[in-house]
Amino acid sequence: MSLPSAVVLAAGEGTRLRPLTRNRPKPMLPAGTRPILEHVFDQLIEAGIDSITVVVGYRGDRIRSYFGSSYREADLTYVRQDRQLGTGHALRAASSIIDGTTIVVNGDQLVDSRLIDDVATAHDVDAAATIGLVRRQEIGEYGGAILDDDGTVAELVERPQDKRAYKLNAGVYAVEPSIFDAIRRTEPTDGESSLIDAVTTLIEDGETVRGTVSDSYWLDATYPWDLLDLSDALFDTGVIGDEVASSATVHDSATIRSPVVIDRDCEVGPGAVVGPHTCLGENATVGSNAVVERSVIDADSRLGANATVVDCVTGIGVDVGHASVVPGGPGDVRVGDRFFEDEPIGALLADRVTDRGGVTYAPGTIVGATATIAAGTTVRGRIDDETEVRS
The missing domain is CATH 2.160.10.10 (Hexapeptide repeat proteins)
Structure with a gap:
């Protein structure tokens, strides 16, 4: 499936990286010598995406002033999440722009264009969502997925503590517009509306949610030493x-x-x-x-x-x-x-x-x-x- 557009969730602060994030959001911290978000844009463009909606919030002016209205050959559109109330809430901020299948990625984690390609290839409109997964022995503080034999997602678990055969949720999704109804119907957790919880709502409703396991890289910086x-x-x-x-x-x-x-x-x-x-x-x-x-x-x-x-x-x-x-x-x-x-x-x-x-x-x-x-x-x-x- 060809997916020309994407939504990048880049509204969060990155509180566990303080005090580096006092003056800029986590997506603008350096990966090498360039902002994490710049690497994210590069990989989306390599995957063939030429229209990117960026959800900004905390210190969003730093993102707008750095990138402007375009990056390389991609057009950039900004929407604002006025209060940082979770990834589901952030995606809802872009609902007026989305009218079909779209790729959603986190703006503060690095993924390979191959993973984006794999998600796009695995997704079709019979599925409500498709999630990009990678193999990692230590999932730790991240999210994991349990797959059925046919590749559908049976369960999503944040910070899993048991020893089941989880694949790491790499934060790359292909979603249909039905995700917005699921976000609205999903009860916030600790005051935050989570995209993961909304996808779980789709699974509980009997909707098809696929998972595709990629051999590409996935990188994140949670704490200062992770940089x-x-x-x-x-x-x-x-x-x-x-x-x-x-x-x-x-x-x-x-x-x-x-x-x-x-x-x-x-x-x-x-x-x-x-x-x-x-x-x-x-x-x-x-x-x-x-x-x-x-x-x-x-x-x-x-x-x-x-x-x-x-x-x-x-x-x-x-x-x-x-x-x-x-x-x-x-x-x-x-x-x-x-x-x-x-x-x-x-x-x-x-x-x-x-x-x-x-x-x-x-x-x-x-x-x-x-x-x-x-x-x-x-x-x-x-x-x-x-x-x-x-x-």
Whole structure:
């Protein structure tokens, strides 16, 4: 089945990725050096889709201003979800635009165009919906599907805890307009209207919901350290590869260790070492004799001379001072009211963090946006937004 249009659900914040999402939604966080959402658009276009409706909400202005009314050869139309009340509620925001079969994808997860193709091929109008599935041993905090022998979906379970033969729900759907009636009739859970619950309503009504299992990739970033794993996976799958932008300046005495992506207008100083598995966003600077390894350094950030940065994720406009050290993970991290042990992150530095030099970050440190850290300080744990840390 040829499906020329798609709806991308990109209204959520990504609360478990705070404080990186203080100023932008999760779909605009970097996968490599480009927003997650840009990769999503690329894969939809590769699958032959040329009309995309984007449901925006939290910080939606960041999405509109970045992409405008078109991306590559695809037209972009925006609708707003005024309150973030779940994925079903988000899809309803686009109901006036949808008049036939359409593809629905999450804007904050990376899927291969092959998965989109597989869903489109498996779907026909005799089914109310078709779901894209992938094989994963660990489904964890995601959703799983149980399939009957004929490929129809018998059950959808969020965060399954039993040992049945689940396939992971990759968040790619082909849906008929009947989905909107199912959304309306489905009782919200904890105040949120879930697309998964609406599809379950279709199954309970006796409607046909198919599942198609694809051998393509599916990638997500739920927690801050996942952004490092995400970039690793993009290198490993060949979605991104070694690239040094023509406008970047790399000193002859610097060492670049593959794989790396060095974006436009970056500067790498004398004696610096960049990589492996490192992404430098647009206009980032690595000072003389600094070392940066397995890190995602976002746009307009600066690593001072003699700094060492390992297993680090930064926001935009971060300034790591002279001789500061992020020694790398693993570390214990607090996210909301949960504690995680031995996660592979050295530090997360949110937008416009500034350290004055000689700072040491204990593994697992999270520093909030616009925080300032005095010279010579050792920091650990979680530092709130706009905090001034004194030595």
